[in-house]
Amino acid sequence: MTDxxxxxxxxxxxxxxxxMIFLTILALFTVxxxxxxxxxxxxxxxxxxIKTLGKTLCLCLVALAMDLVWGYCGILSLGHMAFxxxxxxxxxxxxxxxxxxxxxxxxxxxxxxxxxxxxxxxxIATQIFxxxxxxxxxxxxxxxxxxxxxxxxxxxxxxxxxxxxxWLAFRSRVTGVYLSILTQAMTLALSxxxxxxxxxxxxxxxxxxxxxxxxxxxxxxxxxxxxxxxASALAxxxxxLLCAWIVSGKFGSVIRAIRDDEARVRFLGYPVEAFKxxxxxxxxxxxxxxxxxxxxxxxxxxxxxxxxxxSIYLAVWVAIGGRxxxxxxxxxxxxxxxxxxxFTGGQAPDINLGFYTISWxxxxxxxxxxxxxxxxxxxxxxxGGLVDIxxxxxxxxxxxxxxxxxxxxLREQEAEK
Amino acid sequence: MSTLLEVxxxxxxxxxxxxxxxxxxxxADRELRAVIGPNxxxxxxxxxxxxxxxxxxEGRVIYGDKSVSLLxxxxxxxxxxxxxxxxxxxxxxxxxxxxxxxxxxxxxTRGPLAVLFFKQTQEDSDKxxxxxxxxxLSGALHRKSGELSHGQKQWLEIGMLLAQDxxxxxxxxxxAGMTPAEREHTTDILREAAKxxxxxxxxxDMEFVRRLNCKVTVLHEGSVLAEGSLxxxxxxxxxxxxxxxx
Numbered sequence: 001m002t003d004x005x006x007x008x009x010x011x012x013x014x015x016x017x018x019x020m021i022f023l024t025i026l027a028l029f030t031v032x033x034x035x036x037x038x039x040x041x042x043x044x045x046x047x048x049x050i051k052t053l054g055k056t057l058c059l060c061l062v063a064l065a066m067d068l069v070w071g072y073c074g075i076l077s078l079g080h081m082a083f084x085x086x087x088x089x090x091x092x093x094x095x096x097x098x099x100x101x102x103x104x105x106x107x108x109x110x111x112x113x114x115x116x117x118x119x120x121x122x123x124i125a126t127q128i129f130x131x132x133x134x135x136x137x138x139x140x141x142x143x144x145x146x147x148x149x150x151x152x153x154x155x156x157x158x159x160x161x162x163x164x165x166x167w168l169a170f171r172s173r174v175t176g177v178y179l180s181i182l183t184q185a186m187t188l189a190l191s192x193x194x195x196x197x198x199x200x201x202x203x204x205x206x207x208x209x210x211x212x213x214x215x216x217x218x219x220x221x222x223x224x225x226x227x228x229x230x231a232s233a234l235a236x237x238x239x240x241l242l243c244a245w246i247v248s249g250k251f252g253s254v255i256r257a258i259r260d261d262e263a264r265v266r267f268l269g270y271p272v273e274a275f276k277x278x279x280x281x282x283x284x285x286x287x288x289x290x291x292x293x294x295x296x297x298x299x300x301x302x303x304x305x306x307x308x309x310x311s312i313y314l315a316v317w318v319a320i321g322g323r324x325x326x327x328x329x330x331x332x333x334x335x336x337x338x339x340x341x342x343f344t345g346g347q348a349p350d351i352n353l354g355f356y357t358i359s360w361x362x363x364x365x366x367x368x369x370x371x372x373x374x375x376x377x378x379x380x381x382x383x384g385g386l387v388d389i390x391x392x393x394x395x396x397x398x399x400x401x402x403x404x405x406x407x408x409x410l411r412e413q414e415a416e417k
Numbered sequence: 418m419s420t421l422l423e424v425x426x427x428x429x430x431x432x433x434x435x436x437x438x439x440x441x442x443x444x445a446d447r448e449l450r451a452v453i454g455p456n457x458x459x460x461x462x463x464x465x466x467x468x469x470x471x472x473x474x475e476g477r478v479i480y481g482d483k484s485v486s487l488l489x490x491x492x493x494x495x496x497x498x499x500x501x502x503x504x505x506x507x508x509x510x511x512x513x514x515x516x517x518x519x520x521x522x523x524x525x526t527r528g529p530l531a532v533l534f535f536k537q538t539q540e541d542s543d544k545x546x547x548x549x550x551x552x553x554l555s556g557a558l559h560r561k562s563g564e565l566s567h568g569q570k571q572w573l574e575i576g577m578l579l580a581q582d583x584x585x586x587x588x589x590x591x592x593a594g595m596t597p598a599e600r601e602h603t604t605d606i607l608r609e610a611a612k613x614x615x616x617x618x619x620x621x622d623m624e625f626v627r628r629l630n631c632k633v634t635v636l637h638e639g640s641v642l643a644e645g646s647l648x649x650x651x652x653x654x655x656x657x658x659x660x661x662x663x
Contacts, residue, residue, distance in 0.1 A: 251533045253517045257510045264508045267468060268581065269496035269527045278529045 012248070019244045022327055023237055030233040037229075039222035050225040051211075051297045056337050057232035058294035059317070061239045063333035064326060065283035065290070066314050068243050071323030072252065073279045074259030076176075079165075079183030081310035082190050083158035083284040087291030088301040089194075090157055092207035093141060094150035095296060098214035100127045101145075131205050138200030154292040155285050162284030163277065170273040170280075175262065184308045194303035206302025210295055225297065232293045236330075239286055243326050246282075255279055256324075316372050322384025331383050340364065419482070421446045421615045422585055427466060427476030428639075436462045437473065438639035444585070449611035451626045451647075452619045454636035455659060460619045461505070463636065464587050468502050469495045481584070497527055501583030505590045507570035511563030515554055515573055518562050519545045522577035545580070551606065552576035568599040575606055586616045592625045604628045623647075 013020045033053055036044040045053075062084050069075050104123035108115040115123075126135040143149035169182055197203035213224055246252055257265045258272055266272050295301040314333075321332015342348055343364035351358040360367075375382055424442040428435065437459045444450055454460055465471035467478060469492040478487040480498065487495055496502075509518050523544060525535065549555045552572040557565065562573055571591060578586055588607065592600045607629065610616055620626050626633060626647060633650050635642045637659050643650045650656050 246533070249533070250520065250535045250537070251529070253510075253513060253521050254532055256512060257521060260510055260512055261508055263470075263492075264504075264510075266492040267496050267502050268522055268577070269493050270532075271491070271493045271527060271529070274529045275532075278533075 012245075016244055016248055018325075018327055019240065022240060022330070026233060026237055026240075030230065033229065034226060037222065037226055039220070039226040047222045047225050050222075050229055052338075052341055054225065054229035054232045054297045055294050056334050057229070057236045058290045058297070059337050060330040060333045061232070061236045061290035061293075062287045062314065063317050063321070063329040064236075064239050064243050065286040066318045067323055067326060067329035068246065068286075069279055069283040070315065071318060071325070071329065072247055072259065073255040073276060074262075075276060075280060076180045076315065077183045077280065077283075078180045078308065078311045078315060079187040080283065080287045081314050082187035082306050083162060083287035084291035084294070085301060085303075085306035085310075086158045086161065086190075087154045087288030088210075088295030088298075088305070089201060089207065090150055090153040090288070091292040092210050092295055092301050093144040093153075093201075094147050095210045095212075095214065096128060096207050097124065097141070097144040098147070099209060099212055100124045102214055102217075103127065129202065132197040132203050134197075138198075140200045151292075154288050158284040158288030158291075159281055162281045166277045166280040170276045173273075184311070187306055187311055188308050191303045191306040191308070194306060204303060206300055206305075207295075208300040210301065211297065211299040213296075228293065228297045232297075235289060235293055239290075240326060240330070242286075247326070251275075316368065319372060320375050320382050322382030325384045325387075327387070328382055328384030335383065336368070340368070343367070419446055420444070421448075421481065422467065423477070423479045424463075424467070425477050425479075427473045427478065429462060429466065429471060429473040435639055437466065440476070440636075440640050442634065442641065444615050444617060446584070446615055447611065447613065449608065449616045449629060449631040450618070451629055451631055451633045452617060452636060453621070453623075453626060453633060454642075457638075458636040459639040460636055461589060462639075464502060464589060464617075464619065467495075467585075467587060468492060468500060493527065496581070496583075499582075499584035500587065501578040501581045501585070502587045503574050503578055503589055503591060505593065507567065507574045509562045509565075509570050509573050509577070511561065513562060514559050515549065515562050515565070516542075516545060516558045518573060519548055519576055519580050522580035524580065524582040548576045548580055551579070553602065568595045571595060571599075571603070572606075575603070579606075579610060584614050586610060586614055588616065588618045590620055591618065592620065592622055600625060601628075 033045060033050065034040055036042050037050050038045070038047050039050070062080065066077070066080050069077050069080065101120065101124050104120055104127060105115070108119065108123060121137070122135065125137050129135060129137075137144075143153065165183075165186055169179055174182060193199050194201055194206075195204050201207065211221065211224070213219070216224065247255075254265065254270055255275060257268075258270075258275060262272055291301075295305075317332040317336045318329045319332070320336055321330065322328025343360045346361060348360040348364075350360065379385055381388065420443050422442075422444050424440060427437055427440045429437045440459070440463065442463070452460055452463070462471060466473050467487065469487060469490055472488065479485070480487050480500070485498070487498075487500075490498070510521070513521075520537065520541065523541060525531070546555070546558070549558055552575060554565075554569060554573060554576065557569070562570065565573060571594070575588075575591065578588075591603050591607065595603060604625065607616055607618060611631075618626075618629060620629075630647075632645065633647050634644045635650050635653075635656050637655075642659065643653045643656050
C-alpha cells in the first residue's frame with residue numbers, strides 16, 4: 001500500500017492547483033490594473049476606482065480569515081470586523097500623528113523662537129483632539145509617534161484581544177450560536193466605547209485624512225493609491241498562501257474535524273480549545289493587517305466601521321462565496337462588495353414601477369438579504385459551488401437517502417459515480 | 418497482572434436520578450472484558466466517567482502505573498494518557514478521507530503547534546496503510562469516509578482507536594448494525610487488540626459476548642450485579658431476573 005502516500009509526495013502547487021490558479025489570476029489582475037491606472041499614465045481606471053479595488057482586496061483578505069475561522073473551524077465569529085477596525089485604528093493613529101506633526105512644525109517654524117517639544121506636542125494634540133474638546137494626548141497615543149510600534153500594534157492589539165476573548169469563551173466551552181452572540185456583544189461594546197468622545201480616539205469623528213502619507217505630500221494620490229493597491233494584493237497573496245498551507249496539512253484536518261464533531265476530536269486526544277484559540281487569534285491578526293491596509297485607502301476610520309452589522313456582512317460574503325474553500329471566500333467578498341459599491345454608489349438605474357420607484361441605494365440591502373437567504377436555502381456551496389460543476393466534481397447521488405448511520409450509509413456503487 | 422484501571426465507589430446522578438450508584442470496577446492490563454446490562458443500566462455513563470465527559474458526584478477513578486486520578490483531567494488529557502473510546506454510533510469525520518481520519522488518530526504529539534508543523538514521514542503513511550489492512554479498508558484509503566458503508570465506518574473507527582495505540586480501549590456496542598460476517602471480523606480485531614492492551618466492550622448481543630470468550634461484568638441500575646465468566650453470570654438468579662428473564 002505504498003501508493004497511499006504517493007499523492008502527498010507531489011509538490012504543494014500540484015496538490016492544490018487552486019492556489020496556483022488564484023495567485024496567477026491575482027498577479028495578472030494586479031498588473032492589468034496597474035497598467036490601466038491613472039498613476040501609470042493610461043488612466044482608463046480612475047484613482048478612486050483603484051482605491052475601491054485595493055479596498056476590495058483587503059476585504060478579500062479578511063474574508064479569508066473569516067473562512068478559516070468559520071468555514072474550516074466552524075466558529076461563527078460575528079466579531080472579526082472589530083479586529084479589522086482595530087488594525088485600521090492602529091495604523092491610523094500613526095498616520096494622523098505624523099501628518100499633523102508636519103503641519104504643526106511648519107506653522108510653528110514661522111515663529112521667532114524655535115518651538116519646544118512641549119509646544120509641538122500641544123500643537124499636535126490641539127489639532128487632533130480639538131473636535132472632541134480636548135487638547136491632551138490620551139495614554140493610548142503614547143506610541144503614536146513611532147511607525148514601528150504602531151505597526152506592531154496592528155498585529156498585537158487585535159491578536160491580544162482575540163487571545164483574551166477566545167481564551168475566556170472557549171475555556172467555558174461556549175459554542176455555536178452562543179459564541180456568535182458573545183462575539184457580537186464584543187464588537188458592539190467596542191464600537192460603543194469608541195463612539196464616546198473620551199475614548200481617546202476622537203469619538204464618532206474617528207480618524208481621518210488617512211489617505212495622506214506623512215512626508216509624501218508631493219506624491220499624487222494616483223501614485224499612492226497604486227502603492228496601497230500593490231501592498232493589498234501582496235498581503236492577499238501571502239494570506240492566501242498561509243491559509244492554504246494551514247488547511248492543507250494535518251492542522252487543517254483537525255480543525256475541519258473540530259467543525260464536524262468537536263467531542264470526538266477531544267476523545268482523539270486533541271486539545272480542542274487550544275486549536276480554536278490558535279485559529280481565532282491568527283485570523284484576528286490577519287483581519288487586523290487587512291484593516292491596516294484598508295483604512296488608509298478609505299481615508300477615514302470611525303466607530304461605525306466596527307458596528308456589529310459589519311461583521312454580519314462579512315459572514316454573508318463568505319456564505320455567498322462558498323465557505324470551506326478559500327477561493328470561495330475571496331470570490332464572495334470581491335463580488336458582493338463590488339456589486340454593493342455599484343448599487344449604493346447610485347450607478348444602478350432605478351426601476352420605475354409607475355406607483356413606486358425602486359431606488360437601489362435603499363433597496364440594495366433587501367436584495368443582499370434575499371440573495372443570502374436564497375444561497376443558504378438553495379445553494380449552500382455558494383458561488384464557489386459553480387467550480388464543482390465546471391470541473392465536474394459531483395457529490396455522490398444518494399437518491400435522497402440519508403447519509404446518517406441510522407438509515408444505512410451510502411453504497412459503494414453510488415459513491416463511485 | 419497489574420491493575421490498569423480502578424473505579425471505586427463512583428456515583429453520579431442526573432436531576433435526582435442515580436445513573437451510577439456506588440459502582441466499583443477493576444480491569445487489569447491486557448484484559449478483555451465485556452460489560453452487559455439492560456437499557457438504562459448505566460453502561461454509557463460508566464464510559465463517560467472514565468473518559469472525562471461526565472464528572473461523578475463521588476468516588477475515585479485511578480488509572481495507570483502511576484495511579485493518577487482521571488477525575489481532574491480533561492477529555493483530551495485522558496485520551497492522551499492512553500484511554501481510547503469508540504462510540505455507539507460510528508463517529509468518523511465523514512468529510513475527510515479514510516487516510517486523513519487514520520492519520521489524525523495516529524499516536525503523535527497533540528498540541529496545536531506540533532500539529533501545525535507536522536511533517537508526515539514514510540513511516541507514518543506505512544503505519545496508516547498497515548492499519549487499513551487490518552480493518553479491511555486498504556482499497557478505500559482515499560475515499561471520503563462518508564461514502565463508506567455502516568459496517569466499514571465501524572471498522573474505520575476501530576482502526577482510528579488502534580492508531581491511537583491506547584492502553585485501555587472502551588468500545589460501545591461495536592457490532593451494532595453489522596452483518597454476521599462483519600461481526601466475526603470485529604470479534605477477531607477486538608481479541609487481537611486485547612493481547613497488547615486492556616479492552617472493555619459494552620454489548621447487548623449475548624452471542625457476540627459469548628464469542629469474545631472473556632470475563633463478563635453485569636451492570637444493573639448503576640452498580641455491578643455480577644461478575645465472572647458468561648456461564649457463571651447467566652446462572653446467577655438476579656441476573657436472570659433483571660436481564661435475561663425479560
